[in-house]
């Protein structure tokens with residue numbers, strides 16, 4: 001039945017890595033002693049700069065760019081005090097001084113937990129999956145190690161003779177599932193690089209002018225490209241995008257990229273960007289060995305499997321934990337029909353920011369927009385993202401809100417590239433208060449001010465719920481998520497509540513206030 005199908009699809013979320021599996025003594029990957037799960041300040045410790053020894057970088061190939069035919073990626077085995085799970089500054093993480101200065105200039109002074117864990121691990125050349133909750137700063141967690149190896153802000157101390165000023169061709173490929181997300185990543189690169197260097201990054205998104213992109217690749221010769229799977233693989237197949245010398249392949253929102261929709265394009269990208277670590281030297285002798293970086297707030301076992309087959313000894317990096325992938329076993333079947341309260345998997349809890357508040361409200365279909373509007377007023381929300389499943393109905397909701405004097409706009413894939421970016425810009429600058437959208441915006445979209453997410457239609461499963469919800473409460477901010485459902489849909493909300501391990505509290509919006517019933521309060525506190 002469709003209900004069973006829904007349950008099965010959501011089991012993925014639970015299948016993710018259970019905490020404390022396998023030994024955390026990782027001398028293999030350079031960590032000296034057991035890594036404690038709780039974040040530990042290391043301010044009083046001298047932490048050796050990680051990943052910067054001249055022995056392992058520069059002189060041994062990979063970091064000398066594409067000139068050497070058989071670039072070999074050397075993983076650092078040297079011992080360090082401990083992983084700085086909550087570093088006090090970026091300088092503790094082994095990033096070059098020039099890069100740290102740029103970060104400070106842009107107002108980034110303290111790394112987030114996931115950045116503290118991921119940056120040193122990537123600097124030590126490991127293939128990684130980065131998993132931590134939405135809005136926790138995963139973009140910089142991979143962007144900074146890349147910029148410390150490529151381009152003007154790179155670490156020059158550990159280099160050999162010549163490296164990475166953009167002459168070596170494409171050195172990093174970042175793939176994202178939507179144009180908006182790809183453009184956002186480009187802007188983050190540009191922010192750190194500064195105006196004078198922003199040309200070393202080029203966007204390759206679908207829907208944009210392909211000829212201009214081709215010219216850019218030929219004339220400007222960027223070192224980093226960021227794009228969507230279709231356009232990247234198209235340009236690669238046409239021989240215009242040459243990625244044999246690529247040292248970094250990043251798959252942002254990897255679980256989405258590995259979905260059926262992107263299968264063929266992703267296959268081409270994984271096959272043609274750099275050389276897989278450990279792959280036989282013969283057919284790909286001219287390729288540089290690449291480092292594979294996979295990123296998402298939700299990591300189903302299918303991603304673990306993909307990382308094992310496309311990467312080499314990959315490591316799962318979470319905010320406070322680093323685990324070799326080989327210790328992760330496939331999910332056990334979960335009995336979701338059991339009446340006893342399901343124990344949420346640690347992993348699913350970790351996909352959501354801890355400060356978020358989750359509510360649901362029951363309304364008839366024809367009253368959903370009215371409930372939405374009253375909720376916005378009750379919470380005095382300023383930046384609201386509303387999710388729906390059916391693109392054709394977005395317009396109707398926008399129309400109803402506007403009729404009541406609330407500035408709203410629709411955002412979906414059928415709009416042209418220009419229309420999409422204009423709408424997004426208007427939402428970000430506050431001209432539009434309510435952005436009515438579909439799954440397109442659920443992944444990665446970063447509008448830090450977003451204070452309310454509303455599901456007018458239910459998300460298909462708890463993974464989708466987590467990504468939608470994660471558009472608010474970014475980087476420790478407050479945020480509210482409201483799911484408006486009809487009575488018969490309530491069981492779906494209850495199920496997601498169990499799977500995600502969060503209270504989704506029943507509320508009513510009356511007389512301009514969002515009220516929680518007493519009964520619900522006790523129910524949700526028992527979760």
Ligand SMILES: Nc1ncnc2c1ncn2[C@@H]1O[C@H](COP(=O)(O)OP(=O)(O)OP(=O)(O)O)[C@@H](O)[C@H]1O
Nearest residue numbers: 108110111112134135136137138139297444446475
């Ligand atoms: N160290 C930091 N200090 C201050 N702000 C930061 C830091 N790191 C990231 N940010 C900001 O936090 C916000 C969220 O970061 P980012 O978009 O990378 O989150 P994410 O974990 O990738 O989320 P999602 O899973 O939704 O894609 C961004 O606005 C980013 O600029």
